[in-house]
Each structure stands twice: as C-alpha cells, then as structure tokens.
Amino acid sequence: xxxxxxxxxxxxxxxxxxxxxxxxxxxxxxxxxxxxxxxxxxxxxxxxxxxxxxxxxxxxxxxxxxxxxxxxxxxxxxxxxxxxxxxxxxxxxxxxxxxxxxxxxxxxxxxxxxxxxxxxxxxxxxxxxxxxxxxxxxxxxxxxxxxxxxxxxxxxxxxxxxxxxxxxxxxxxxxxxxxxxxxxxxxxxxxxxxxxxxxxxxxxxxxxxxxxxxxxxxxxxxxxxxxxxxxxxxxxxxxxxxxxxxxxxxxxxxxxxxxxxxxxxxxxxxxxxxxxxxxxxxxxxxxx
Ligand code: SF4
Numbered sequence: 001x002x003x004x005x006x007x008x009x010x011x012x013x014x015x016x017x018x019x020x021x022x023x024x025x026x027x028x029x030x031x032x033x034x035x036x037x038x039x040x041x042x043x044x045x046x047x048x049x050x051x052x053x054x055x056x057x058x059x060x061x062x063x064x065x066x067x068x069x070x071x072x073x074x075x076x077x078x079x080x081x082x083x084x085x086x087x088x089x090x091x092x093x094x095x096x097x098x099x100x101x102x103x104x105x106x107x108x109x110x111x112x113x114x115x116x117x118x119x120x121x122x123x124x125x126x127x128x129x130x131x132x133x134x135x136x137x138x139x140x141x142x143x144x145x146x147x148x149x150x151x152x153x154x155x156x157x158x159x160x161x162x163x164x165x166x167x168x169x170x171x172x173x174x175x176x177x178x179x180x181x182x183x184x185x186x187x188x189x190x191x192x193x194x195x196x197x198x199x200x201x202x203x204x205x206x207x208x209x210x211x212x213x214x215x216x217x218x219x220x221x222x223x224x225x226x227x228x229x230x231x232x233x234x235x236x237x238x239x240x241x242x243x244x245x246x247x248x249x250x251x252x253x254x255x256x257x258x259x260x261x262x263x264x265x266x267x268x269x270x271x272x273x274x275x276x277x278x279x280x281x282x283x284x285x286x287x288x
Contacts, residue, residue, distance in 0.1 A: 039064075039135040041124060043147040044155050046101050051108040054151070056099035056158040057126055059135065066133035069093035071102050073111055074123040075141075080116020087111060090129075097164050099155035112148075117141040224267035225287035229274075231256050232281045241273040241282055249273060249282075256281075 039059035046052035053071065069092070075085040087107030091100050114120060122144040127134040139147075159165055229248065235256045241249035248262040248270060264270070267286060274282035 039126075041126070041135070041137045042099075042153070042158060043151040044099060044101075044153050044158055045151045047154055047156075048101065051104045051106060052101050053104045053108060053148075054099070054101045054155055055124075055126075056097075056155065056162070057094075057135065058097040058162065061096040064133065065095070066128045066131045067093045067095055068098075068126055068128050068133070068135075070125075070127050070129055071100075071104075072123075072125040072127065073104065073108070074125070075111045075114055075117070075120050076123070077114050077116050077120035077141075080114055080120060082110075082114055085111045085114060093128075093130075097162060099158040099162075099164065101155055112145070114141075117145070222268075223265075226264040226267045226270050227285045227287040229258055229262070229264065229270055229282065229284040231258065232283055234279050234281045236279055238278060240276045240278065244273040244276055245269045 039057060042056040042058070044054035044056055046054040053073070055071070057068070070088060070090050072086065072088040075082075077083050077085075085107065087104050087110075089102050089104055091102045094100070111117075111122075118141045120141040122139055122141055124137045124139075124144075125134055153161075235251075235254075237251055237254065237256065239251050241256060242251045245266070248259060248264075250257050250259050264287070267284075270282075270284055274280075274284060
C-alpha cells in the first residue's frame with residue numbers, strides 16, 4: 001500500500017472522528033438545553049373553591065426577560081363539541097419564576113366539560129401583554145385533566161420549595177450607605193472623604209491609626225464585626241478600597257475581590273472603604 005493511500009486513510013478517519021464528536025457534543029448540549037433550559041409549567045392544587053387554575057412557572061428570566069401577566073387556556077376539539085374554547089385571564093405581572101392562582105371564570109367549566117375533551121388538544125399559554133413573550137405548553141385533554149386533578153402541591157409550597165418568595169428576596173440586605181465618611185465641604189478644598197487615612201480628619205478616629213502611623217486623639221468610634229462583605233457588579237477599579245484596607249480588598253485588572261480569609265473584625269474600616277467606593281458596590285452585613 002502506498003504512503004499516500006495510508007495518509008488519506010488516516011485523514012478520513014480523523015475527519016469521521018471529528019464529525020462524530022461534534023454531533024455527540026451538539027446532541028449532548030441540545031438535550032441539556034431541552035431538559036434544563038426550557039420554561040417548565042407545573043400544575044398546582046388550588047387552595048380556594050371555584051374555577052381557579054393554580055400553576056407554577058419556572059424559566060430563566062435573565063436569559064429570557066419578560067413581564068408575564070396573562071394565562072390563556074385553549075381547547076382544540078375537532079371531533080367533539082364545542083370544537084374550540086378559549087379562556088384568557090390576566091394576573092399580577094411576574095418578572096421571574098412564580099406560582100399563582102387565577103380565577104378562570106365559567107370558561108374553565110365549559111372547557112373541561114367539552115364533549116370529546118380527552119381526545120382534544122389543550123394549549124396552555126402564559127404570556128406577556130407588554131413584551132409579546134409567550135410560553136406555550138401543548139398536551140392531550142387526558143393529560144391536562146390528570147395534571148389538574150392529581151396536583152397536590154399548593155402555590156405556597158411551590159414558592160417555598162423553589163425559593164421564589166419575592167418579598168424575602170427583595171428585603172434590603174444592609175442599611176448603608178449613608179455616607180458618613182463624606183465630610184462637609186472644607187473651605188477652599190471642596191468635599192472630602194472623612195476617613196482615618198485623610199490627615200484632615202485623623203483626629204476623629206481614635207480607634208484607627210492616623211496618617212503617619214500614630215494613634216490620633218479624639219472621640220472613640222465604636223467598632224463592630226462584619227458577618228459578610230462582598231462586591232456587587234460595577235467596580236471601576238479605582239483602588240480606593242484597597243488603599244484603605246488591603247487585608248480585605250484586592251483590586252484586580254477588571255474588578256475588585258474580597259481576599260480569602262479576609263479579617264472581618266474591623267467593621268469601621270470596611271464601612272470606611274464602602275463609603276469611599278465611588279460607585280457604591282461594596283456591600284456588607286454587620287455581625288450579630
Ligand atoms: S472602591 Fe469600589 S470601585 Fe474602587 S476598586 Fe474598590 S470596589 Fe472597585
């Protein structure tokens with residue numbers, strides 16, 4: 001066998017391997033997207049009597065932002081009667097995964113009572129009247145009925161299980177910044193940072209060394225411990241925090257980080273850094 005034939009064989013083998021590998025990868029990621037990337041509708045048990053439709057929707061709102069505010073149930077029943085029913089109701093708009101109970105009115109009874117319902121197709125649409133986003137779920141009537149009548153998880157349980165409590169999430173984590181370290185205008189010099197490292201104010205900080213290393217005289221400032229300190233997105237790498245407390249803050253090329261095992265016992269100094277941050281991205285919670 002000539003050398004060129006062997007080389008062609010090896011090349012063909014490598015190309016086939018490459019194609020098979022790429023196909024396997026795309027299948028893997030496609031399956032992953034199908035299983036985990038799509039909005040997921042869950043049927044829930046209503047806690048009230050009446051024509052209530054209880055459901056939960058989970059979707060990736062950062063990937064697909066939407067303000068969802070309408071649910072629509074559609075019945076396509078070509079071999080039964082009526083052949084088509086549509087019930088649409090608004091609900092308080094939701095910007096991220098949620099659970100809700102919506103009163104669908106008598107239309108829900110008409111839809112469920114349609115002759116030939118089991119063989120009909122049911123379309124559940126959860127949509128946004130503002131953004132034009134529609135999440136659509138299709139199923140046979142039999143499946144829809146089973147999901148509605150077998151649902152045993154309530155909206156409250158769904159919300160708790162998936163940690164969707166918006167009120168809990170939006171509670172302010174901290175109570176800063178009131179910029180106590182920004183001093184009033186100093187005549188001729190404009191506003192200044194009232195920090196221990198600023199010689200103009202060293203006398204106000206007896207618990208921290210003044211510029212030059214000597215402990216400053218003046219009223220004691222009560223220190224406190226820190227439970228957690230972190231940097232939110234938006235750092236402009238100005239170095240102010242690291243200049244104030246380099247044991248805690250480390251400024252990298254494009255952001256700032258909290259050093260591993262940073263000391264958290266000098267809350268006053270961390271607060272000083274937070275208040276000195278021009279874009280207010282340093283956040284912390286006090287211990288205790
Ligand atoms: S002070 Fe704020 S903006 Fe400046 S480096 Fe630190 S975190 Fe970033």
